[in-house]
Amino acid sequence: MDATVPDVNVVRIAVDLAGRAPSVHNSQPWHWTYSNGRLDLHTERARLLPEADPSGRQLVISCGAALHHLEAALTTLRWATDVERFPDGTNSDHLATLRFHRDAHPAAHDFDLLAAIRHRHSDRRPFGPIGAGHRLPSALPDVVGGRAVRVTVLSADARPTLAAATRLTASARRYDAAYHAELYWWTGHFDPTGGIPPEALATAENRSHVDIGRGFPDGLDDDSVEETDKSTVLVLSTDADHRPDWLQVGETLSLVLLEATIDGLATCPLTHLTELRQSRDMVRELIPEGGFPQVLIRVGVATSERVPRQTPRRPTGSALSVTPRPLRP
Numbered sequence: 001m002d003a004t005v006p007d008v009n010v011v012r013i014a015v016d017l018a019g020r021a022p023s024v025h026n027s028q029p030w031h032w033t034y035s036n037g038r039l040d041l042h043t044e045r046a047r048l049l050p051e052a053d054p055s056g057r058q059l060v061i062s063c064g065a066a067l068h069h070l071e072a073a074l075t076t077l078r079w080a081t082d083v084e085r086f087p088d089g090t091n092s093d094h095l096a097t098l099r100f101h102r103d104a105h106p107a108a109h110d111f112d113l114l115a116a117i118r119h120r121h122s123d124r125r126p127f128g129p130i131g132a133g134h135r136l137p138s139a140l141p142d143v144v145g146g147r148a149v150r151v152t153v154l155s156a157d158a159r160p161t162l163a164a165a166t167r168l169t170a171s172a173r174r175y176d177a178a179y180h181a182e183l184y185w186w187t188g189h190f191d192p193t194g195g196i197p198p199e200a201l202a203t204a205e206n207r208s209h210v211d212i213g214r215g216f217p218d219g220l221d222d223d224s225v226e227e228t229d230k231s232t233v234l235v236l237s238t239d240a241d242h243r244p245d246w247l248q249v250g251e252t253l254s255l256v257l258l259e260a261t262i263d264g265l266a267t268c269p270l271t272h273l274t275e276l277r278q279s280r281d282m283v284r285e286l287i288p289e290g291g292f293p294q295v296l297i298r299v300g301v302a303t304s305e306r307v308p309r310q311t312p313r314r315p316t317g318s319a320l321s322v323t324p325r326p327l328r329p
């Protein structure tokens with residue numbers, strides 16, 4: 001075993017945990033390669049959603065979330081990383097190269113993040129309001145400090161605009177057969193390696209209490225929740241709208257979701273509002289600095305003890321290729 005680079009089994013564990021990252025429609029559009037002590041992250045273009053995400057923006061955001069999950073996992077395995085983002089100027093699908101050094105000293109909070117990776121899930125049911133006992137959203141500036149991605153906490157006054165933008169996207173897509181075929185392909189059948197199973201989607205009853213959710217098919221989650229959604233909505237936005245911005249959005253999304261999970265809060269990312277120009281413009285108007293809204297997050301208190309079923313993941317072996325290191329003479 002070479003003590004200067006992680007053993008392949010350590011990399012497998014980290015990639016497996018990174019695979020728990022959220023991704024648009026649970027498409028998991030990433031591929032890792034481990035060779036000569038170097039780990040590379042590429043997009044997996046075959047997992048692009050051409051209708052919901054023709055530019056690949058959400059594909060890159062999803063990969064950014066996996067990158068942050070991976071680094072968090074590696075820290076608890078005592079490996080620190082130097083991350084070079086977009087290392088190959090001619091290949092924009094090559095998102096990152098990671099090199100390792102063995103000087104991570106995980107703190108208690110790093111293990112909290114690790115536990116959150118295992119427990120976090122998207123919850124599409126109505127949420128109760130965030131009470132005074134929670135760190136978020138007031139701790140957000142500390143949580144995301146120094147990042148180029150802005151996190152805006154919307155006030156309750158913004159809700160009617162978000163609901164109107166949601167209705168607008170639904171009517172613009174009502175007769176978009178290709179969009180609906182794609183949506184139903186990822187959510188309408190059970191796939192043990194990806195997509196969103198019905199048990200992770202809101203029942204029609206629950207959906208009717210969340211006025212800003214994506215129009216998914218009816219699900220089978222816990223139907224005992226009857227209250228109108230009282231979540232707080234966060235918006236992640238950037239000053240520019242290119243691949244490096246998207247990757248950082250994904251990393252920040254992962255961080256905010258994990259910190260909210262540690263704080264005992266339920267979360268759900270929302271992107272239907274950023275997919276069409278008109279609704280994205282409506283969200284932009286709600287951000288004092290303007291810019292490009294990328295992802296919204298509904299955050300609140302789950303009002304039912306029963307958690308929605310965790311979504312399945314691809315086997316780690318299909319998301320990781322390993323080139324064995326030559327044996328030393």
Ligand SMILES: Cc1cc2nc3c(=O)[nH]c(=O)nc-3n(C[C@H](O)[C@H](O)[C@H](O)COP(=O)(O)O)c2cc1C
Nearest residue numbers: 022023024025026058121122214269270271272311
């Ligand atoms: C870029 C991105 C976009 C997403 N958009 C939505 C969305 O519009 N509505 C929604 O309910 N969930 C959305 N999600 C959550 C995914 O559906 C979810 O992460 C995926 O199904 C895996 O499930 P999990 O988060 O429970 O692990 C999004 C996630 C990402 C990373």
